[in-house]
Amino acid sequence: MTYVDLVLERLSTEDEREALIGGDTRLTRAQARDLLFRLADGLVQRGIGPGDGVAAYVGNTPEAVLLVAAVHLLGGRLVYVPPEPGPSELKALIERAEVSGVVVDPAFSTLLDGWDLRDLPGDPVERTPAPSFTTVMYTGGTTGLPKLAVHRSDRRWEAFRAMPPSNVLSNTLITHGSGAAAAQMALTTGSKLVLGPSTFDAGTFCRLAREEQITTTVFVPPMMYEVLDHPDCPGPQFGTVIVGGSALAPQRLRQAIETWGPVVHQTYGMTEALSITTMPATSVDFERPDTMRTVGKANPVLEVETRDGDVWVRGPFVMQGYWGEPPLSETADGWFNTGDMGYFDDDGYLYLNDRSKDVIVTGRTSDNVYSRLLDDFLVTLPGVKQAAAVAQPDEALGEVVHVFLVTEGPDVDVDRIRASVVAELGELYQPRGVTVVDRLPLTKIGKVDKRKLRSLFR
Template sequence: MTYVDLVLRTLSTGGETEALIGGDTRLTRSQARDLVFRLADGLTRRGVRPGDGVAVFIGNTPEAVLLTVAVHLLGCRLVYVPPEPGPGELAALIEKAEVAAVVVDPGFSDRLDGWHLQDLPGDPVERTPAADFTTVSYTGGTTGLPKLAVHPERSSVKWEAVRRMPPSTMLCNTLITHGSGAGVTRMALVTGSKLVLGPSRFDADAFVRLARDEEVATTMFVPPMMYEVLDHPDCPGPQFLGVSVGGAMLSPHRLRQAVERWGPVVFQAYGMTEALGIAVMPATEVDLSRPETLRTVGRPVPGMEVEIRDGDVWVRGPMVMEGYWGEPPLRETADGWLNTGDMGYFDDNGYLYLNDRSKDVIVTGRTSDNVYSRLLDDFLVTLPGIRQAAAVGRPDDALGEVVHLFLVTDDDNAVDFDSIRDSVVAELGELYQPSGVTIVSQLPLTKVGKVDKRRLRARFR
């Protein structure tokens, strides 16, 4: 039994109970169930068949959430398309994904062609959910080229266990096309919780209002979001039953503030696009008198194996992707083991701590998204006057990291930072916007001739 079976079963009961809220839209369970089947019918009428890839370029709306369920209902491959990439990377992603259809929110249609979501619903034709389907999520990889992590539907036991959790009111802060947002939406639908969708672009004012007006009980943050809420003049008090934080390294100082504000309900969850759940630090084990409990990401989740190899965190288990679309499955290349790209260690009690990322990905923005520095480096050297370029993350109290550029320029050609910034945004999107630049005579190199970004980052410590 898949999560889709459980969602439809839940939506078949308590028909007038509110199920999804987003913007001006409020859907009951019966309305949500009806729309799932109508969206599935619309896809079928347009020729979508089991096994086809369906790319969804969508925001945080009730209709978009139910579209993802409808794609899986038909046994299709759901391809999440995030809004961060620039036009060139979006086109490369869609081509690589080999999809039969693209569905877009009207607000995104100026960036990607496809069927408009509001035009998609057909008739409420009852269908038996497919037994097999996959979810494909975008990740830029360390080279900056788009990669697509494939997660097949598995672990029905997990969803049966989730279904036994008591329903509550859950607020989704992250995009539903990201792993955390997708997980929150599915958990809410399976448990029969009321799902409240925050705006597609996080806004602390909106969070405060929704948390108050909808009497939110559980929510999930990436660290910069939580920091903004904690600093908000109307930050909610201890109303939550559970607050999950993940997606980037979390400041122990800020975690302490959250626990002091909301009580012993805040916990860390460690995962990534390629491995959706790796470790968790339960709220009940966070002890303000023991600082180490504020730094650890906890112990491995049940069923997951975690090893430290030469300082790198390796994982294997049911939460790990099958592989990247178009590339050999992990089980054929490394016995199912995945190098997370994070560096860490275990203490004597089996708690995992993360030290740093071993790759050069810059994690920034209020939603802790990835900037792939190689992609930025390659673009920068196409601009007039720039001979060499290296983008690194500079520590930032509000965003975790911001993009900083080290440039080697032509002696007789001064560069305009504002022009560089505008060109980057136009080509790669706002997420890649640099916050500062340092002009150098040469870039430091490793012994094998590669740019030594560790030495560049060390300038900010």
């Protein structure tokens, strides 16, 4: 049994209950089930069968969500194509993924040619779901050439099975890990899934949360910050707020809990290793600041450990390997090095210092400055709304700390900021450069784009 069996089961009851909403499209369960089968038939008519690769270059629409389920229903290999790369890199990605077809949504982007999602549906032929499928996810290309992480028949749905239905608002693209997980969670629980626009907008979120009576939502941190700062930010209407994908500033976590109540759940994971740890809001104690810095305890179905400061993970939510490369079972006994640096405390809570690529190596003795630690501290200073510390090349020291700030006003006391940093974190963390910007650059999935900030110094 795969999650598709459960989805079809949910869509076979209460036919007129709403299932999928996106833009001007509203689908009932019966309509969604019919469209899922018609999309699968359209793929079959184009020669797609078990094991065949289908690339999806689509935005946040009900049709795109059902396309994912249709490929998996047929036992195909779904390849998520992200929006970040340019045309040449996209074509190289498609070639590397060895797919049999590409499904595109021209309303989302025209950078790739392929089967138009609008023309794909065929006949409503009911099919029994294949026993297994494959999902391939692009790593984002933050270091070296982008890679494709291969996951076989994701079992996360088993954790969703007992959850009651709710009204879910998904904010990230469905071709991103958190967006895909939100869609799967909603479909397998029989929830109403509301899709935010392909490009996140805090005002639209606030409107949809109110109009659709949203009770469950999924963010990456910068999106949540924009909502918290928005004048129409919803009050405590949510039963569950899930936030993950990048580091969460403790002060912002506190603000979210104070705004929405103890419903804010942090998750730590990545494209290659899903759902590594979780930290429920009920475990956060404002009197113990360390509880706002941890990403929680390890998922009980995974093995998680630190080796020389690096976080390693093994288990069913870890990718099989990268497409075209030997599987992890052959090269590392199934273990994957996340590239994150962290440690466990005596109670089993994991704390992350930084991504290894974001560590700033500076000083006369080449010491490590953990940019996440600095980011988190800077937003506690009066007037600082967002912060991103990156390495700036320096002839004498190799690298020095440069911070980009989003502030409440144009007048920034740089000397005060530097003095505060030194007093709290030490001389090593002192920013040598400070740049005030209107907003921090984000990747298309909503994470702060530190690679783009570092490129400003090249």
